[in-house]
Amino acid sequence: GAGVSQSPSNKVTEKGKDVELRCDPISGHTALYWYRQSLGQGLEFLIYFQGNSAPDKSGLPSDRFSAERTGGSVSTLTIQRTQQEDSAVYLCASSLDGAGGYTFGSGTRLTVV
């Protein structure tokens, strides 16, 4: 597509529920990144994909967080048993290759109540 698309744009979920966040990168971009931004905070790296593999998943906060990428395109970030501290904006970015500039999506605002 023309840009990076994220869905849903907003998600309110009850504590303990699982959520899935989707990222559709720019067509042809091999690298895909997930970051999160808590209220008033900077960007926190979560995971990096090159193609379908994840060379760096060091930023995933706990084993409740997982991500996959299929067909070298769409990525899904899954958070199991959500907790209130998971509330944040989850941002996805893609780049042409592993050394190019980022293009960000508009983010998914997750609120855990």
Next chain:
Amino acid sequence: KQEVTQIPAALSVPEGENLVLNCSFTDSAIYNLQWFRQDPGKGLTSLLLIQSSQREQTSGRLNASLDKSSGRSTLYIAASQPGDSATYLCAAMNTNAGKSTFGDGTTLTVKP
């Protein structure tokens, strides 16, 4: 481990003033440095991307410079306007990390 620092955290200027935002990084082994703009409640919009072999990039009233040896980048905004009010973030992509490290940003307010 790369660390990126942006000073000041906040800046307020009158309309029409030229200004410089600073970004420093600890590891000079970078592929590129990218400047972004973030409006409240919005995502990040790319402003300028400087590859490691370049010294500067320009787009309209914006000019970004890169000095790898000193670990510094600056974003120069000419003739500031109220519409420039936003948070500006810089990000350094390391050659050995595959990801970018972001500064915490400088929040700019341009007063009419």
